Each structure stands twice: as C-alpha cells, then as structure tokens.
Amino acid sequence: MGNENAEQFNELAGLYEDMAEWPFRKDIEIPTVLQTIGDVEGLSVLDFGCGTGMYSRWLKQRGAAKVVGYDPTVGMLNYARRRAEKEGLDISFVSELKPGLRGQFDLVLAVYVLPYASTAAELQAMCNEMVGLLRPGGRLVTLPIHPSYDPHANYYEAYGFRLIADDPEDPFADGGGVTLELCMSGQQGKVAAWYWSASSLERAMDEAGIKSLEWRELVAPAYPTIEQAPESLHAYLQKPHSNIIVGIRGR
C-alpha cells in the first residue's frame, strides 16, 4: 500500500474498531473468516494490514503461538498497540516488514488489503509481499472486493457503508477506482479503494507463488440458509461486498 493510501486511515481507527460490531461484520464477515482460518493453536500468524489489531487480538486469544500485526498507518498501529497492551496480549505490531520475517508464517491473514492496491504493479507487489511471508505450504486468507459486488451506490447503505464506483458506467473495470463511504450512527469516513477482477487477482496470486487457490463466499455461519438469517442481513448475504480467497504457498 502506498503512503497516500495508508494515510487515509490515520483518523479512522476508532471508527474501524466500532465496525466490528456492525451486523455485516459481526454476524457475517468475522465468523466466516474465523471459520475459514480454523484452529490456530501453536501457529505463527501475520495479520497483514492489521488496522486496529482486532483480528490479531482474536488470533492470539485463540492460541496462536506468535502473532505479528503489520500496518503502515500510524494511527491504526497506535490503537492496536495500546489495546493489546491493556489486554496483556503479547503481539508485535510493526510498521514495516523486515527481511527477517520472510518465510516465517504458517498463516497470513489480509482482510480488506488488496482493494488498496491502486495499480496492477502495486497489486502484484502486495501479493508477492504477503506470499513471501509464508513458509512453503503456509496459507494466505485474504478478502478482496467481491468480483460480483452490487454496484448500486446505496445497496450497502443499510449495513453502514456505500461502495461507489468512480465510473458508474463501468463499475467492474479492472483496476477502477471505488470510494468506500462509511456512514453509521452519524460517524463518517471516506477511503479510496480499487476494484480488481477475479482473473487479475488469480493471476497476481499465481505469480506470487500461490499454488492452490480457492474462493469462498461470506455467509452467516449461525444460520444454515439465508432465509433463516435475520431479514436485515438478507440483502448483504445475497450480494456481499467481499469474499474470501484462500491460497497455499507452493513448496
């Protein structure tokens, strides 16, 4: 992520942490991610683009042996460090990835990171960096913008955000700009992101050294079917704005 892209998050730490309580994250994204990750007991995990460190803390609390949170945004890292200190969790939060971290991790988690690659070259560099941190056979779990997200600007408004393509005529343009507007309970924030097609994402992963790649949909694990989930979640579950890529680094 370039410095400008990282900087836009500096004043959003509190808001991002609050988002963990928003229903689309609390009932859908977070439980699906945790289910996808599975047992982390004894694992070495890097939380790439850790933000406020919410996932880092959960991974540590769920028994990961070593957790490193990486984020280039000072405001996010301050939040992450202070919060983990208070909770007595031994997590290292870093603003740069030193060469000594390469090949050290069983799992790299990168939630909503790929959408902040503003060019194809940046996307490739980001994937290379994530995959390079994995030991051979290690797993990457990452959440891009869903290749088939709903491009109507207000579709996700009930869930606390708007996803607005810079070019409404061509919302699925590869590498096209997308603005994420956060709009819950009077709080507001805006960040610039980029849409990447499934083929661009797969190609970048392949070149980075991912040998087995799988797409997973976000679901509400507490409910067997969409119909059984609360009605307020239906629209999101039908057209989630993100999904999950699980990749294994080649040996």
Next chain:
Amino acid sequence: MAVCSVNSMKLGDVDEHEWDALVSDENFYNGYRWLKALGHALGETDVFIARGPAGLIAGCAHWEGEPSSEMFSLSHYVTDFAGPWHREFLWLGGRRNTHNEIACIQGVGRQDALAALGSYAADYAEEHGYAGFVMPYMPFGAAEEFANAVGGTAVLHSAEASLGVPEKGLADVLERMRKHDRVQCKSEISTFRRLGGEVEWVSLEEFDDAVAADLIAQNRSKYGSTQGREWMRRMLAGQRRAGISRLGKVAMSKRGQNITALTVFYHFGRALYPRYFGADYSFNLKDFRYFVLCYYESLDYAAANGFSKLRFSISALRAKVKRGAEIEPQAFVIKCVGGNDICPDDARRHNRRFLDRYHTDFAGHLSHDWNLIEARRSPVS
C-alpha cells in the same frame, strides 16, 4: 478534513481506546491510563478534545500549573528575556509531566486538528482569566509544529535523554563508547557483582506498593523532594486503579534477601520508560546500583524483549550521556491572550543561546532535533 467540534470535559467521559489511538509510543505520559492514574492520585483530569466526522482527532489534558515548583514555573524556565513569566497561565499536558505531546491524528488533517484544539485552549484560558496557555516539556519538533498551528512561540527550556536499544543491548553500547567510559561502566558492573549484588525483574502488579513507595521516597528525599512515602503510595495506588501497573516492571537489586534498590519501568509499544528509582540507603554501599538498574540491566532487558528505545527523563543528563544516551531538546509552547505576547526575536535569540550551551556541554551526544533549531537561526540572532 473538517473539525466538527472542540470541547472541554473530564477524561473519564472520553473513550480510552479512541484517545489512545492518538498516542504514539513516544508519548506514554499522555496516554489515557497514565492520565487516569494522575487523576486518581491528584484529582480528576480535565481535557480538551477535538472531534472530526469519524471520531476523536486530538486531545490534551490541562491543569493549573504549580508556581511553587521550579519544574512547572515559567519564571524558572526563562531568565534572559522579558515576558509575562509571573502571570498565571493555563498548563497543557499531563499534571507534572516532563514529556508532553498533543494526542493527535497523523496525516493531512493534523494541522487543522492542532489549530482547532489550540484555538479552543486559548479562548478557554482567556475566559478563565489566564494570561494564555503554556505546554511545557515538548520535543522541539512537536513544539514548533504546535506553535505554528496556534500562532504561539516555542521556547527551549529543558532536555531529556533517550537511548536507542541495539540488537545486543549493553554489549553493543559498550562497544561504541569511548574507551574511558567503557572501562568505567565495566568497573561499575563488576563492583556491583563483587559486593554481592544481583538483579531480579518482577511485574509491578505483583510488587508491594509499600516497599516501592518507601524506597522511592528515600531517594526523592535525598535529592530534596518533599513528596514522601504517602504521596508515592497514592501515586502507585492511582496507577493500580487505572490499570497502568499492568504495563510496569520492577528491576530490583538484591543482596541475599534484601532489596537494596529498585527501578520501576513501563512498557509502551516499542519504548521502555524507566520512571522511578528507589533505594534503601541503610545499605551504605558504593555499588553503583542506580546505574546497574537504570542503564546496564535495562539495556539487556530491552534488547531481549524487543524494545527499540529507552526513554529516560530530564535529570542527570551528564551521567546518562556518559552511558551512551543522546540528548533531545524540549521546548514549551506559549500562547498569550489579551496582549501579553512575547517578542519572537527574543525567543529566537534565547533558543540560540540554549542551543550553543548544549553544543558546548554535550557535543557529540545531541539528537538530530537540535539541527532543527540550528536551521531556525535568523539574521536577528
């Protein structure tokens, strides 16, 4: 970025995590729980806060100052040019803090946030009959930034020591010292051991406040402080109540079962803060326990636990420099209201004299922040 509102309120009414998102590893003494602990011990903490559309963007504690103390009195800070030094000012920063920075967002909205907070503080000061506000003990770069944002003046008045933690801790620091200093350090460590000294680290949470308060008060009394054992107990109790003790470690020097001295440290991100030294002076030992606990052992502890910086305080700079520390300049930011302003050229000349004095006294041990002051030399000086 817009500033939506600025207010004065009690610290307890602010979300602690939101506040701490604005606090860097270098600004421990303006972290939420430290301020909260001061509040428990010395009276509730009042803060100014600025909010943007996504939440808190800046915050700063304020208090009434302590004219009777040289450490918190403008007339003791500045003696070489005229100013309203004997007037009453509103003091920004934590109560009796000797390192202050505004808790503030980074990035493009930072200047606006600082300006809004400073403007509110100036209005508040005027409404409450103060001659303005002063924020002491700021790193010079931060002071200059705040002064520019609020139309105030940054005036050098102090310096603090810090020490980067190399990979191999003490061994690396010894290696880069001048031979004379290296021999002296090794001799001090060896004397400590020869006299039966051992060092043990324990959590502050598990340590007995009464023991810590007694030893710290003994040391403070030796150097003229009137804050005795009860005052220190109150401070430690406040820290326990605020949850800051969880971040604390105690390094004890022991002879057999006896604790001869201790240093209380706090972890904060990648920085380690030695805060209190205490000693049992009934053990009349010339065993260098102060240096062993505060420098030598703490360097190895810091290196082993992934810290990148030891942040010392403002006192005993010479002793710290001899043991590898570098000196950082500190300024107070003053913003006068009601026509009591100070002359910027006088302040620049004062800063230059201050810089020259430190160049003379601590050449080769000054941090890069001093270059900022050098760069501000103007024709008037």
